[in-house]
Amino acid sequence: MNATVTRWAPPLGFVxxxxxxxxxxxRTGVLPPDIPAPSAVAGALVRELADGSLSxxxxxxxxxxxxxxxxxxxxxIVVGLLMGxxxxxxxxxxxxVDLLRPVPSVSMIPLAIxxxxxxxxxxxxxxxYAAFWPMLVNTLYGVRSVDPxxxxxARNFGTxxxxxxxxxxxxxxxxxxATGIRVSASLALAVTxxxxxxxxxxxxxxxIAQAEQSSRIAPMYAAIVLSGLVGWLINAAFxxxxxxxxxWSPSVRRAAEAG
Amino acid sequence: MRARRxxxxxxxxxxxxxWEVTARVGNNVYVPxxxxxxxxxxxxxxxxxxxxxxxxxxxxxxxxxxxxAIVGVALGVAIGVSDTLYRTLxxxxxxxxxxxxxxxxPVGILLLGIGDWMKVAVIVFxxxxxxxxxxxxxxxSVSSxxxxxARNFGFxxxxxxxxVTFPSALPQIFAGLRVGLALAFIMIVISEMVGxxxxxxxxxxxxxxxxxxxxxxxxxxxxxxxxxxxxxxxxLLERRVLAWHLGSTAVTR
Numbered sequence: 001m002n003a004t005v006t007r008w009a010p011p012l013g014f015v016x017x018x019x020x021x022x023x024x025x026x027r028t029g030v031l032p033p034d035i036p037a038p039s040a041v042a043g044a045l046v047r048e049l050a051d052g053s054l055s056x057x058x059x060x061x062x063x064x065x066x067x068x069x070x071x072x073x074x075x076x077i078v079v080g081l082l083m084g085x086x087x088x089x090x091x092x093x094x095x096x097v098d099l100l101r102p103v104p105s106v107s108m109i110p111l112a113i114x115x116x117x118x119x120x121x122x123x124x125x126x127x128x129y130a131a132f133w134p135m136l137v138n139t140l141y142g143v144r145s146v147d148p149x150x151x152x153x154a155r156n157f158g159t160x161x162x163x164x165x166x167x168x169x170x171x172x173x174x175x176x177x178a179t180g181i182r183v184s185a186s187l188a189l190a191v192t193x194x195x196x197x198x199x200x201x202x203x204x205x206x207x208i209a210q211a212e213q214s215s216r217i218a219p220m221y222a223a224i225v226l227s228g229l230v231g232w233l234i235n236a237a238f239x240x241x242x243x244x245x246x247x248w249s250p251s252v253r254r255a256a257e258a259g
Numbered sequence: 260m261r262a263r264r265x266x267x268x269x270x271x272x273x274x275x276x277x278w279e280v281t282a283r284v285g286n287n288v289y290v291p292x293x294x295x296x297x298x299x300x301x302x303x304x305x306x307x308x309x310x311x312x313x314x315x316x317x318x319x320x321x322x323x324x325x326x327x328a329i330v331g332v333a334l335g336v337a338i339g340v341s342d343t344l345y346r347t348l349x350x351x352x353x354x355x356x357x358x359x360x361x362x363x364x365p366v367g368i369l370l371l372g373i374g375d376w377m378k379v380a381v382i383v384f385x386x387x388x389x390x391x392x393x394x395x396x397x398x399x400s401v402s403s404x405x406x407x408x409a410r411n412f413g414f415x416x417x418x419x420x421x422x423v424t425f426p427s428a429l430p431q432i433f434a435g436l437r438v439g440l441a442l443a444f445i446m447i448v449i450s451e452m453v454g455x456x457x458x459x460x461x462x463x464x465x466x467x468x469x470x471x472x473x474x475x476x477x478x479x480x481x482x483x484x485x486x487x488x489x490x491x492x493x494x495l496l497e498r499r500v501l502a503w504h505l506g507s508t509a510v511t512r
Contacts, residue, residue, distance in 0.1 A: 007346070008350070010343070010346045010347040011346070011347055011348070011349070011350040011351055013347075014347045014348065014351065015351060032370070034369045034370050035370075088266075091263040091266040091267060092266050092267065092269075092270045093267070093270060094267055095264070095267025095268060095270065095271060096267065096270055096271055096274070099271070099487070102486050102487045102489075102490035102491075103482070103483040103486045103487060104441070104444040104445060104448055104482060104483075104486045105445075106444075106445050106448045106449055106460075107448055107459075107460075107463065107478075107479050107482035107483065107486070108479065109452070109464070110463045110464050110466065110467035110475050110479070111467075111475070111476075111479060113467055114289055114467055114472070114475070115289065186357065189359055190359040190360060190361065190445075192359075193359035193361060193362050194359065194361040194445070194449055197361055197362070197364065197365075197449070197453060198449060198452050198453060198464075204362075205359075205361075205362065208362055208365050209365055209453070211365075212365035212366075212368060212369055217369070220365060220366070220369075221366070223362075224358070224362045224363065224365075224366065227358065227359050227362045228354060228355070228357060228358035228359075228362070231357035231358055231359055232353070232354050232357035232358075234357070235353075235356075235357045
């Protein structure tokens with residue numbers, strides 16, 4: 001209890017002082033009207049969530065994110081396992097991956113609009129494309145960190161390919177996969193909001209753009225705060241998951257024993 | 260080794276050929292053949308249009324990224340070496356880092372209009388968090404042996420930060436800078452799409468809206484080349500700067 005207080009008192013104190021300062025400067029008119037008082041933003045957040053106008057957009061954003069993120073993770077794990085375990089597949093695809101990965105994914109937005117229009121389909125395709133790359137790279141990294149001795153041992157015991165995959169490769173690759181999941185979960189949310197902002201017809205990003213265009217300043221900030229909260233929750237949840245997975249991983253245990 | 264590289268290149272050649280053939284046979288206006296995109300690319304971008312659309316994007320991107328790098332590293336190291344600052348600000352940084360960065364672009368437009376400085380400002384805001392967080396972590400993970408040695412040699416606090424903490428934190432600082440560069444790229448493209456009258460993001464989106472399909476593809480190709488090129492330059496810089504580090508850790512291993 002005491003540890004919790006000493007841990008959270010300084011950051012909370014800082015935030016409270018900062019918000020109080022903005023509140024005073026905004027109410028006294030020192031700040032331009034485009035920077036509203038935090039209390040007004042909080043009020044807008046509660047009001048818009050309660051009357052459904054923001055909560056329905058939140059639901060759309062989270063649903064889009066979840067579907068696209070799940071597809072990206074599944075796709076990248078399959079491709080990553082294929083590339084990581086079959087040398088021919090790796091040789092055939094690695095140059096293509098190196099070429100496509102540094103390309104900024106958002107530059108594909110016009111292409112996605114062209115093929116899929118402005119609806120949910122376009123958004124999901126864009127998010128899958130963006131979130132696929134970090135997931136793939138981390139999966140590959142995990143698969144390639146498999147101990148060759150363990151693989152040889154499995155082969156000597158006559159373990160089948162599928163069993164080796166399930167009992168040797170996958171467990172060793174899990175920390176890489178967990179890192180990939182955390183990184184691409186955050187990226188997927190960022191891209192979800194981005195695509196909604198540029199070309200969406202719903203979602204938090206769309207709400208922010210609409211609020212800006214109709215000069216509903218406090219609701220705009222409220223939606224930005226909400227998107228930050230969602231991002232923080234997603235990141236915290238997957239970081240926890242990663243800690244759990246990495247905890248028992250052989251490579252981490254070995255590093256812990258060595259150092 | 261050479262055979263493996265050839266296989267990788269062969270995949271790309273086969274994909275491009277398949278695209279070329281299907282595009283020519285299918286005659287779909289949305290999918291022009293790569294050869295036509297290449298011709299449009301040469302026509303569009305080896306022209307004064309490069310100065311009009313690409314150069315503004317590049318300078319805004321570099322200006323925003325460099326400001327984010329300088330401010331992020333300086334603040335990050337400062338926060339990392341001070342326990343009080345770290346305990347006060349780190350949780351705040353973690354929350355700000357989780358904010359989808361493009362969500363602030365409308366705020367940028369509201370406060371700064373749709374000019375160059377709005378774009379530079381939102382790039383700084385988008386790119387700075389991973390740089391900050393990694394600089395903080397890097398500065399905090401300096402080994403106590405190094406700090407003790409510096410103290411025994413009578414280094415002042417500032418000397419220790421400049422000569423010991425900062426170099427030790429560099430590998431992690433570069434990891435943050437790499438993520439920051441990728442975010443800077445997203446911010447420039449999106450800020451030009453949402454609030455722009457020129458720039459590559461604006462150019463490709465308006466090409467799509469006016470159904471100038473080959474031009475749209477050519478613009479995406481240019482963005483891809485820029486993304487790839489900047490990433491390669493960054494890797495080169497990283498190898499140079501960290502050469503001593505990679506070497507020294509290899510020896511101790």
